[in-house]
Amino acid sequence: MNKVIKKNLGGWLIMLPSIVLFIFFVWLPLASNVSLSLFETVGYTKVKFIGLDNYKAVLNDPVFVKAFMNTLKYTFWSILIGFAFPIFLALLLSEIIHLKGLFRTLIYFPNIVPGLAVVIMWKYLFNPEPHGTLNAILEVFHISPQIWLNSQNLVIPLIVLTMTWKGAGATTLIYLATIQGIDNTYYEASRIEGATLWQRIRHITLPHLIPTIRMLFILQIITVFQVFYEPLVMTSGGPNNSSISLLQLIYKYAYMREDPNGISKAAAIGVIVAIMLFILTFVYLKLTKEKE
Amino acid sequence: MKKYFSLLVILLVLVMMAGCKNNDKIKITIGMWPEPFMTDDVEMFNEWKRLFEEDYPQYEIEGKPYTYSVDTFFPMANNGTTPTVFQTWFTEPQKLIKNGFVKDITQPLKDLGWYDKMDPEMREALTHEEKVYGVPRDGYGLGLFINLSIFEEVGLVDDWNNDGVLDIVDQDGNPRYPETFAELKQTASYITQTEKTLYDKNVAGLVILSANNNGGWQFSNIAWNFGAELQKQNQDGTWVSNLNSPEAIEALTWIKEMKWEEETLPASASLTYGDWYNKVATGQAAMAFAGNDAISMPITNYNMNKDHVAFVPMPEGPNGEQYSLFGGTPYMFASQATDEQIKGALLFLEYMGRSPEMSEVSKQSMRVGMETAVAKGMPILPTIKPWINEDYLTYANLLEQQYVNVEMSNFQDFYDRFHDMRKAEEPYYTQDMYEILDACIQQVLTRETANPSALLASANAQFQTQYMSQINE
Numbered sequence: 045m046n047k048v049i050k051k052n053l054g055g056w057l058i059m060l061p062s063i064v065l066f067i068f069f070v071w072l073p074l075a076s077n078v079s080l081s082l083f084e085t086v087g088y089t090k091v092k093f094i095g096l097d098n099y100k101a102v103l104n105d106p107v108f109v110k111a112f113m114n115t116l117k118y119t120f121w122s123i124l125i126g127f128a129f130p131i132f133l134a135l136l137l138s139e140i141i142h143l144k145g146l147f148r149t150l151i152y153f154p155n156i157v158p159g160l161a162v163v164i165m166w167k168y169l170f171n172p173e174p175h176g177t178l179n180a181i182l183e184v185f186h187i188s189p190q191i192w193l194n195s196q197n198l199v200i201p202l203i204v205l206t207m208t209w210k211g212a213g214a215t216t217l218i219y220l221a222t223i224q225g226i227d228n229t230y231y232e233a234s235r236i237e238g239a240t241l242w243q244r245i246r247h248i249t250l251p252h253l254i255p256t257i258r259m260l261f262i263l264q265i266i267t268v269f270q271v272f273y274e275p276l277v278m279t280s281g282g283p284n285n286s287s288i289s290l291l292q293l294i295y296k297y298a299y300m301r302e303d304p305n306g307i308s309k310a311a312a313i314g315v316i317v318a319i320m321l322f323i324l325t326f327v328y329l330k331l332t333k334e335k336e
Numbered sequence: 337m338k339k340y341f342s343l344l345v346i347l348l349v350l351v352m353m354a355g356c357k358n359n360d361k362i363k364i365t366i367g368m369w370p371e372p373f374m375t376d377d378v379e380m381f382n383e384w385k386r387l388f389e390e391d392y393p394q395y396e397i398e399g400k401p402y403t404y405s406v407d408t409f410f411p412m413a414n415n416g417t418t419p420t421v422f423q424t425w426f427t428e429p430q431k432l433i434k435n436g437f438v439k440d441i442t443q444p445l446k447d448l449g450w451y452d453k454m455d456p457e458m459r460e461a462l463t464h465e466e467k468v469y470g471v472p473r474d475g476y477g478l479g480l481f482i483n484l485s486i487f488e489e490v491g492l493v494d495d496w497n498n499d500g501v502l503d504i505v506d507q508d509g510n511p512r513y514p515e516t517f518a519e520l521k522q523t524a525s526y527i528t529q530t531e532k533t534l535y536d537k538n539v540a541g542l543v544i545l546s547a548n549n550n551g552g553w554q555f556s557n558i559a560w561n562f563g564a565e566l567q568k569q570n571q572d573g574t575w576v577s578n579l580n581s582p583e584a585i586e587a588l589t590w591i592k593e594m595k596w597e598e599e600t601l602p603a604s605a606s607l608t609y610g611d612w613y614n615k616v617a618t619g620q621a622a623m624a625f626a627g628n629d630a631i632s633m634p635i636t637n638y639n640m641n642k643d644h645v646a647f648v649p650m651p652e653g654p655n656g657e658q659y660s661l662f663g664g665t666p667y668m669f670a671s672q673a674t675d676e677q678i679k680g681a682l683l684f685l686e687y688m689g690r691s692p693e694m695s696e697v698s699k700q701s702m703r704v705g706m707e708t709a710v711a712k713g714m715p716i717l718p719t720i721k722p723w724i725n726e727d728y729l730t731y732a733n734l735l736e737q738q739y740v741n742v743e744m745s746n747f748q749d750f751y752d753r754f755h756d757m758r759k760a761e762e763p764y765y766t767q768d769m770y771e772i773l774d775a776c777i778q779q780v781l782t783r784e785t786a787n788p789s790a791l792l793a794s795a796n797a798q799f800q801t802q803y804m805s806q807i808n809e
Contacts, residue, residue, distance in 0.1 A: 087435040088414045106798055172603035173620070174538045194605045194782050280547035283605045283778035299406035300549070302765050303803075304434040307410075 367422030552770025
């Protein structure tokens with residue numbers, strides 16, 4: 045061990061600040077959270093070891109089941125609405141010849157708007173009153189007002205739409221950078237062979253995008269699994285908990301409820317979410333590796 | 337060079353030591369200190385600080401403006417950076433006490449003679465296992481806030497004495513506001529229909545909040561007035577959940593009818609606290625359930641004309657029951673504060689005019705507080721008093737008579753009847769009960785086919801299993 049360190053002393057010294065910061069800001073809080081979840085707590089102080097009691101309590105909470113199902117719904121809808129869209133936008137941008145910079149900026153623009161401002165703006169747009177922005181537009185077309193976020197079936201897709209509006213630009217740029225990194229000779233050869241646009245996309249662009257798509261797919265699942273402030277601000281988790289997410293439930297346990305073990309129960313849900321994400325990532329990586 | 341360097345080091349060390357030198361004063365941080373942009377208030381607090389430090393030179397007051405919120409408070413409490421005294425609201429004490437974030441101040445209160453002067457019901461809300469953890473700033477009661485401009489538009493009120501103020505009572509002193517829930521339904525529905533027919537405007541008759549535990553909070557009061565008791569004690573002394581009594585079901589059905597039959601509630605089913613005054617002040621709604629401590633919100637935040645506002649008692653239920661949910665704003669004290677700091681913080685409350693002591697300095701502060709509020713254009717109304725000693729009540733009432741700047745006939749009924757109507761919140765896991773009731777209200781507001789009886793039965797089972805069963809263990 046000493047030999048290894050001595051041999052690469054320079055490298056270890058360069059890594060040292062990152063390792064220290066990682067231990068301090070990531071691994072210690074993680075370990076502390078796991079430990080907290082196994083105790084009865086008063087505030088953040090551990091009082092008594094109670095094993096898995098906090099886990100049993102949260103798993104028996106009907107709101108947990110609802111939040112878990114909702115989180116899966118968020119993930120499903122985000123893949124359906126938000127996953128292919130940036131790929132499509134990137135392909136479109138890569139084919140544009142004029143004003144490419146302008147379109148790139150416009151597409152990225154929602155990403156620079158602070159997240160809270162975005163959700164507050166969309167909350168106003170989705171105002172279910174007849175004078176709400178979207179309802180007023182619908183009225184022009186003689187369509188009756190919609191209840192938008194008040195619909196228990198529509199609420200999650202609409203929140204995902206908001207998230208996509210904000211986040212798609214950044215993902216598009218990542219895809220676009222990958223597309224622009226593809227060797228131009230492939231395209232030149234395909235043109236000489238008389239390939240159509242669709243054939244170029246199908247046989248050159250998409251195969252080159254696959255590693256990025258794979259990476260962003262799992263990143264998207266991890267990010268959407270942690271959806272928090274969007275439902276908190278737009279619906280407070282309602283109506284009837286139909287948009288509450290697991291992270292929002294953590295917030296409720298930690299800060300809103302009178303439950304004296306609220307903090308450690310919140311920690312327990314945190315651990316459950318982490319385990320779920322670990323399993324999902326592991327299975328996904330395993331499956332895609334086998335395919336390769 | 338070396339000599340100069342050594343001198344520089346010594347000088348730096350001396351400067352640092354001087355910086356670290358303790359001035360031996362007991363430091364008290366005041367969380368209710370106004371933000372720097374509120375210049376009038378900062379000036380007032382600085383004067384109180386000056387007077388206090390003159391009289392108690394052993395103390396040093398430090399202003400640390402802090403607006404309580406659960407997500408910032410918990411980490412602050414955990415690392416011991418909470419202000420010595422801070423302001424919160426009556427939903428919080430039990431949670432803060434159970435988490436060990438606030439200090440028991442029973443003994444200092446008794447030493448100062450304040451314990452027995454505190455309103456007993458407010459003291460109860462700040463008490464856990466016979467220990468008191470806070471001092472009430474003031475109280476509130478739920479009532480019905482009315483936008484008189486809308487009432488006038490549909491012909492329900494006028495300015496009969498031509499004093500520029502719309503009148504909620506007629507020449508004979510008879511109320512022109514809904515006094516029962518049946519009348520409230522009728523009035524709200526009439527307003528919505530008339531506004532649509534006459535002016536083609538969409539105006540909600542009534543705002544009932546429905547999210548962030550506000551729905552459960554307001555539903556408690558509605559249900560009580562329908563005769564419900566949401567938590568009850570059995571003969572063997574155990575407490576149980578009672579959310580699905582016939583009276584509570586009737587109350588939830590009333591809300592459902594307001595939504596689907598009368599179509600007089602706002603379209604949104606996730607209305608939080610700020611929404612009621614937004615809707616009422618901007619003419620989107622005619623009435624809202626609200627606390628009397630928030631009457632100024634639509635006036636100061638939306639420039640609503642204070643002469644077009646009335647605040648009246650909660651309506652009476654079908655069986656004659658009529659309550660006003662009662663809560664308030666307390667000051668609480670950091671758990672890490674020393675006994676000396678607690679004593680100093682309590683004494684400083686006297687200099688803010690927030691104690692039962694009727695010293696000259698306290699009276700002067702109460703007066704300055706009123707004058708500052710008047711200068712800011714705030715409506716001055718009676719408050720629900722936190723102290724019950726005669727000298728305090730006499731002086732506070734005298735000040736209010738001098739400074740009240742609204743037409744009291746539009747508010748008088750609420751204040752006259754509040755004392756007999758007031759009822760404290762349900763005793764156990766109140767916020768958790770509100771969270772569960774929120775979901776029931778949202779269901780009836782979003783589904784025309786929702787069954788109030790089934791919803792409350794399920795809510796009752798959940799609340800009993802998850803929470804109430806714990807208190808009887």
